[in-house]
Every structure is written in structure tokens, then in C-alpha cells.
Amino acid sequence: MRVVLAEDLFLLRDGLVRMLEAFDFEIAAAVESGPELTKALEELQPDVAVVDVRLPPSHTDEGLQCALAARRARPGLPVLVLSQHVEQLYARELLADGNGGVGYLLKDRVFDAAQFIDAVRRVAAGGTAMDPQVIQQLLTRRSASDEPLGALTPREREVLELMAQGRSNAAIAAQLVVTERAIAKHTSNIFGKLDLAVSDDDNRRVLAVLAYLDQGR
Amino acid sequence: MTRLKDAVVAGARGLCLTLFALVGSIVLFVFSVLSIAFILLGIGVFTTPAVLTVLRKYANTYRGLAGAWSDVTIPHAYRPFPPDLRSGVTGQVERCSLMLKDPATWRDLQWLLVNMTVAPIVAVLAPSLILYMVYGWVLAAGVWEPIYDAGGGEWFAFIHVTSQDTADQAALLGTGFFLLAVFVNPCLVRGHFLLARACLSPTARMRERELARRVDRLTETRHDAVDNSAAELRRIERDLHDGAQARLVAMGMDLGTIEAMIETNPAKAKELIGKARQNSGEALTELRDLVRGIHPPVLAERGLGDAVKALALRLPLPTEVDVELAGRAEAPVESAAYFAVSESLTNAIKHSGADRVWVDMHHADGMLRIAVTDNGKGGAVAGAGSGLSGIERRLGTFDGVLAVSSPAGGPTMVTMEIPCVLS
Numbered sequence: 001m002r003v004v005l006a007e008d009l010f011l012l013r014d015g016l017v018r019m020l021e022a023f024d025f026e027i028a029a030a031v032e033s034g035p036e037l038t039k040a041l042e043e044l045q046p047d048v049a050v051v052d053v054r055l056p057p058s059h060t061d062e063g064l065q066c067a068l069a070a071r072r073a074r075p076g077l078p079v080l081v082l083s084q085h086v087e088q089l090y091a092r093e094l095l096a097d098g099n100g101g102v103g104y105l106l107k108d109r110v111f112d113a114a115q116f117i118d119a120v121r122r123v124a125a126g127g128t129a130m131d132p133q134v135i136q137q138l139l140t141r142r143s144a145s146d147e148p149l150g151a152l153t154p155r156e157r158e159v160l161e162l163m164a165q166g167r168s169n170a171a172i173a174a175q176l177v178v179t180e181r182a183i184a185k186h187t188s189n190i191f192g193k194l195d196l197a198v199s200d201d202d203n204r205r206v207l208a209v210l211a212y213l214d215q216g217r
Numbered sequence: 218m219t220r221l222k223d224a225v226v227a228g229a230r231g232l233c234l235t236l237f238a239l240v241g242s243i244v245l246f247v248f249s250v251l252s253i254a255f256i257l258l259g260i261g262v263f264t265t266p267a268v269l270t271v272l273r274k275y276a277n278t279y280r281g282l283a284g285a286w287s288d289v290t291i292p293h294a295y296r297p298f299p300p301d302l303r304s305g306v307t308g309q310v311e312r313c314s315l316m317l318k319d320p321a322t323w324r325d326l327q328w329l330l331v332n333m334t335v336a337p338i339v340a341v342l343a344p345s346l347i348l349y350m351v352y353g354w355v356l357a358a359g360v361w362e363p364i365y366d367a368g369g370g371e372w373f374a375f376i377h378v379t380s381q382d383t384a385d386q387a388a389l390l391g392t393g394f395f396l397l398a399v400f401v402n403p404c405l406v407r408g409h410f411l412l413a414r415a416c417l418s419p420t421a422r423m424r425e426r427e428l429a430r431r432v433d434r435l436t437e438t439r440h441d442a443v444d445n446s447a448a449e450l451r452r453i454e455r456d457l458h459d460g461a462q463a464r465l466v467a468m469g470m471d472l473g474t475i476e477a478m479i480e481t482n483p484a485k486a487k488e489l490i491g492k493a494r495q496n497s498g499e500a501l502t503e504l505r506d507l508v509r510g511i512h513p514p515v516l517a518e519r520g521l522g523d524a525v526k527a528l529a530l531r532l533p534l535p536t537e538v539d540v541e542l543a544g545r546a547e548a549p550v551e552s553a554a555y556f557a558v559s560e561s562l563t564n565a566i567k568h569s570g571a572d573r574v575w576v577d578m579h580h581a582d583g584m585l586r587i588a589v590t591d592n593g594k595g596g597a598v599a600g601a602g603s604g605l606s607g608i609e610r611r612l613g614t615f616d617g618v619l620a621v622s623s624p625a626g627g628p629t630m631v632t633m634e635i636p637c638v639l640s
Binding site for chain 1: 494497498501502505508509514515517518519523526527530531532533
């Protein structure tokens with residue numbers, strides 16, 4: 001799988017390259033600025049892009065903007081955005097086109113290599129990977145003012161959180177150390193309580209959850 | 218064509234101004250003089266501040282009109298009341314004496330005299346020049362005849378109208394007046410305001426005093442700014458020292474221990490590695506929070522509008538953010554505005570009991586205006602010791618001001634204004 005990587009800090013870029021290579025990814029390009037990233041995404045047509053939000057020359061949200069622009073040019077281009085901080089505002093912008101294949105994670109998540117690589121693969125396959133912090137913010141915010149989430153059992157809330165991050169039933173089952181069948185039961189309960197149509201598609205599932213969390217603001 | 222329109226508009230304005238100046242000035246002058254005279258009887262002490270407040274409002278309305286209609290800026294120089302003005306009877310007496318000692322009060326009264334004598338004459342010319350033409354035409358249309366028959370012999374300006382010929386001349390002269398009006402009407406209205414400015418604008422001595430007051434205020438806000446930033450630095454130092462720094466030290470120690478026991482006790486070493494990783498993660502979280510407290514990343518990346526939107530998304534209350542900013546302000550102003558909004562929102566959430574909050578931000582006429590409104594129970598006061606005075610001090614550094622409207626029962630509206638330019 002071919003990856004374009006954009007990160008301006010040399011140490012982190014180097015570390016990411018080594019980690020991705022260790023997990024059998026092919027690094028098509030590892031760049032350090034916005035314009036270089038745009039060029040690489042256009043010319044190399046990678047399978048997935050891993051992008052830092054803050055990039056030179058502007059040192060603002062240039063990485064995010066480049067990624068969004070590239071996705072406008074090539075809808076569904078898988079992009080995993082890394083950031084020193086996570087904001088719902090940016091998460092929404094990434095999810096806005098509804099094409100899937102997006103991820104938004106704190107940079108710290110690379111500490112756990114296996115989980116991080118899992119996130120890259122999920123995004124490359126058209127799924128989503130949302131940082132637990134973003135999801136947590138959304139959930140606490142909603143539950144403060146809203147009834148349906150209050151109706152969930154603690155276990156169902158846990159499942160919902162993991163689901164909203166973009167995990168599959170199998171991954172959730174592994175994490176919570178229960179069977180996949182149990183998770184399937186929980187998810188259908190959640191969908192029932194939240195009035196969501198059941199769907200097999202992981203990606204649509206997350207979008208549905210986020211859309212639900214988004215309404216009634 | 219626009220000239221013609223301007224002239225007619227100026228005529229209408231002249232008429233308004235004449236009525237406004239005559240009625241308002243005479244009533245206010247009479248009341249003021251009576252009220253001040255009654256001070257000797259004691260009643261005046263209570264009525265004078267009220268009357269003078271109305272007078273100030275009247276003068277300020279006038280200043281507004283001058284700016285809007287003729288681009289004449291009339292500055293005002295009323296002395297502000299000290300913040301520790303007492304309430305009750307003593308406060309009233311204090312207020313009365315403060316207002317009477319203010320030279321601006323006496324200039325207001327002088328202006329009232331001018332405004333009910335000379336000024337209306339200037340203003341009334343504007344509509345007259347237009348209406349006089351109409352009268353000339355009415356005469357020429359045949360109305361002169363019955364007047365003449367009744368033994369009148371009407372005078373139109375300097376023409377004695379006694380026949381159709383002279384009536385025609387009157388109509389012609391009236392048209393001439395109208396043409397004159399097209400050129401001089403806006404000037405007449407402006408002249409009226411210029412007279413007001415001559416009477417109302419502060420004298421050199423008042424301006425000097427104004428400058429002195431401004432220096433005082435600047436000294437005060439500079440002190441606040443220095444104190445604030447010193448306190449902020451202390452907080453940052455303490456947070457770093459107790460938080461991230463301590464965790465890094467712990468991590469270093471763990472790594473040292475791991476190095477020593479990696480061969481002898483691999484199981485224990487593995488456990489310590491886990492702990493070290495946990496410590497590094499927590500150090501990062503603490504640093505992140507610290508950075509957000511100093512200068513939020515979204516503010517640096519996107520500017521004030523999106524930073525407040527991002528902030529609103531993190532709040533437990535539904536918050537509507539409406540932003541109309543054509544560019545970005547300077548970083549220190551953005552930062553001050555952001556934290557002011559953030560504190561206002563925190564106040565609203567903590568104390569108001571509201572279930573909805575609105576933030577409105579826009580920039581116009583070199584002024585950044587922000588309103589934070591909640592539908593809570595109200596009763597918030599800006600004053601010594603409240604969180605709002607902290608915001609006030611923060612904004613004061615940039616010559617910004619804060620106003621709070623919070624009647625008991627709500628809603629509460631905190632308005633902030635900061636002079637700045639966007640780029």
C-alpha cells in the first residue's frame with residue numbers, strides 16, 4: 001500500500017516512515033510542507049495520505065486545507081490527519097463530504113503502533129478513524145442535554161464510543177473481550193434506541209452516529 | 218438630480234431641526250434654570266441631575282444627527298462619574314455637585330441659548346427657500362387676485378403683487394429662491410450643526426483635562442497588563458514545574474531503572490516501560506492543556522471566529538456562534554477577545570442557569586463588537602470582585618470596553634468592544 005506522508009518535524013517524520021515501513025507500507029513520498037504535499041498527492045496518486053494539520057510555510061492549518069482540497073479533486077481519497085490537538089470543528093470539516101476514508105487522530109496515538117497502523121488501514125479501506133477525544137467530547141456534550149443517550153446502558157455507551165471511532169464489530173469485541181455476537185446485539189439495541197436504520201456498512205454507521213450526534217445542536 | 222434630492226432632503230431636515238431645536242432647547246433651558254435655582258430650596262438637588270441627564274441625552278442625540286446628516290463630528294467631554302459613587306441621598310447630592318462642577322454642563326446650557334435663537338434661523342431657511350417657491354406659484358396661479366381684492370396687496374419678498382404681471386414675477390423669484398436652495402440647502406443644515414459644534418466642542422482647557430485623564434487611564438491599564446502577564450507567567454511556570462516537568466523526571470528515572478534491570482528482571486522492566494509510556498502520554502496531555510491556556514491552537518491556525526466556534530463545540534450547552542469578520546485582528550487583540558469570550562461563556566454556564574447561549578461577533582467602523590447572550594436568570598453585575606471585572610481589565614489594555622445588561626429574570630447580555638483593524 002502506497003503512502004504519502006506530510007510532517008514538518010524531522011524526528012517524527014523519520015519515526016513514522018520507519019514504523020509504516022515496518023508494517024509493510026510503501027512510502028511514496030515523505031514531505032515537509034503544504035505545497036509539496038499538494039504536488040505529491042496529485043502526481044503520485046497514493047492509496048492513503050498521512051498528514052499533519054500544521055505545516056509550513058504558513059504553520060497554520062495548511063495540512064488540513066491541502067488534504068481537503070485534494071479530496072475535493074479526488075473524492076474519497078483516503079486521508080488520515082494527525083494533530084497535536086483535536087477539535088470537533090476540524091473533524092466535522094473532514095467528515096462533511098460524506099465520502100468516508102477519513103481519519104483524525106492525536107499525534108500521541110502513534111505511541112501504540114498496532115492501533116495506529118490499524119487506523120491507517122481502516123482509513124485506506126474507506127472507513128473512518130476518529131480520535132476517542134473527539135468522540136468523548138461529542139458524547140458528553142450530547143448526554144448533558146439529551147434524552148436518548150441517557151437511555152443507553154453503560155456498556156452500550158462504551159460500544160457506541162468505539163463504534164463512533166470507526167471500529168468494526170470484531171475490533172470492538174476484541175477490545176471489550178466479549179464475543180462478536182454480543183457486540184452485534186448491543187449495536188442493534190443502540191440503533192434501536194437512537195432511531196437509526198440498521199446498516200452493514202462500517203463507514204455509513206459512523207457517519208450515521210456522527211450525524212445523529214450533530215443534530216439538534 | 219442628486220443635488221435636487223439633497224436639497225429637498227436638507228429642506229426636510231432643516232424643518233425637523235428647527236422644531237427640534239426650538240421645542241427641545243426652550244423646554245430644557247427653562248427646566249434647567251428652574252431646577253438649578255431650586256437647589257437653594259433643596260428640591261433642585263434631586264431634580265437637577267435628572268434634568269441635566271436628559272439634557273446630555275438631548276445633546277448627544279444632536280451630536281449623532283450632526284454626524285449622520287452633515288458629517289460634523291461634535292466631541293463630548295462630560296466627566297465620568299467615579300465608580301464608587303454612593304447611592305441614596307448622599308449619592309444624589311454628590312452627583313448634583315459633580316455635574317454642576319463639570320464645565321461641559323455650562324457649555325451645554327450656553328448652547329441651549331444659541332440653539333433657541335440663532336441656530337433655528339439658519340436651519341429654517343432651508344425649508345423656507347423651497348416652500349416660498351410654492352407660495353409664489355400659488356400666487357401666480359391666480360390666488361393673488363382675491364387677496365388683492367380684499368384690499369391686501371400681498372408682498373412676495375420685495376415684490377408688491379398687484380397684478381398678474383407682478384404675480385408672475387413673484388413666481389419667477391420663487392423659482393430663483395428654489396435654485397438657490399439647491400445649492401445652499403445642505404450648507405445651511407451644515408451651518409446649523411457647525412454653530413452647535415462651536416458651542417459644544419470642548420475648550421482647550423477641557424481637552425487638556427481630558428488628556429490628563431487619558432494618561433491616568435493608560436497608567437492604570439498598563440499596571441493591570443503588567444500584573445496580568447506576571448501572574449500568567451507564574452501560573453505557567455508552576456504548571457510546567459508541577460506537571461510536565463515532574464512527569465519527564467519520573468520517566469527518566471523509570472528509564473534508568475529499566476536500563477539497570479532489563480536483563481536481570483525483564484518482567485519488571487516491561488512493567489516500568491508501560492509506566493514510562495503512560496507518563497509521557499500524561500505529560501503531553503498536560504502540555505496540551507497548558508498551550509490551550511496560553512494561546513489556543515485553533516486561534517493560531519484559524520483566527521478568532523473559528524476559535525470561538527471550536528470553543529462553542531466543546532461547551533456542554535447548545536451555543537450559536539455568528540461571526541462576521543473580514544480578516545484577522547492582531548494576535549494580542551485576538552487573544553484578549555478570545556479569552557474574554559471564553560470567560561463570559563464560562564460565567565454563563567456556571568452561574569446563569571441558561572440552556573442556550575448566543576455569541577455574535579462582527580467588525581465595523583474600526584471596532585470589534587462581541588455580544589454574548591444567554592437566556593438564564595440574569596442578575597449579573599460588573600463590579601469589583603466579579604469575574605466580569607477581570608474581563609474588563611483584560612480588554613482595558615486594548616482600550617476595549619465591556620457592558621453588561623442583566624436584569625433579574627434574565628436574559629444576560631455581555632457586550633464587548635475593542636478598537637482594532639482587521640487585515
